[in-house]
Amino acid sequence: MKKSSFKSPLTRLATVALFGLLAMGACKSKKKVVEAAPAPAPVEETTPAPAPAAPSADEVAVGKLENYFSTIANASSVQSANSSIQEALSMFSNQNTPVLIVIHEENGIKDYDEPTTIVKYLNYLKDTKKNLNFISDIRLDGSGKITELELRRR
Structure with a gap:
């Protein structure tokens, strides 16, 4: 009769230890897989971008005035320059x-x-016919009219 090798206490201990290591190893790898999987990102409600701030009265006046300065300096005739001066x-x-x-x-x-x-x-x-300066400071009265203008060289 053949002896069963499983009956030896050393063999049983080795077999149980092997299964125990495999089981623990399998648990750890499952745990790693679970930890590695990213949680689904919460769905965020998209909020519309804030509307750009409306330009201030100073900024609008500076833009218009710079345009008039360029138009007057680059006018093709005296009449068109005088017309632009009156508008400005x-x-x-x-x-x-x-x-x-x-x-x-x-x-x-x-x-x-x-x-x-x-x-x-x-x-x-x-x-x-040269516009060598830019507006560095402007002062407006209560009705939006310019009361003082400060220029600087470009």
Whole structure:
């Protein structure tokens, strides 16, 4: 008669240990698979993007005025330049609105060129056909008319 090899205590212990290791190994691998699987992302409600902020009155006035400056400087005739000057003047509180041109600034202290008026400045643009300055500061009154203009060299 053949002896069953399973009856030996050492063989039984080795077999049980082998099954135990396999079972533990299988549990660990299942656990890893479960942990590795990402949780489904929650469905987010899409909110519409906020509407862009409306430009301020200052920004609108600067845009229009810069356009007028370019149009006057690049006018093909004196009549078209004069027409553009009249349109631009409608944006100002009066024809003697001061125009200050910053020629130098250091430590917050500004040096200005000789003050002029908007009428003189617009005619200067018409005569020289060069728009060398940009608007750095603008002041408006309660009705949206320009009361002071500060320019800088480009």
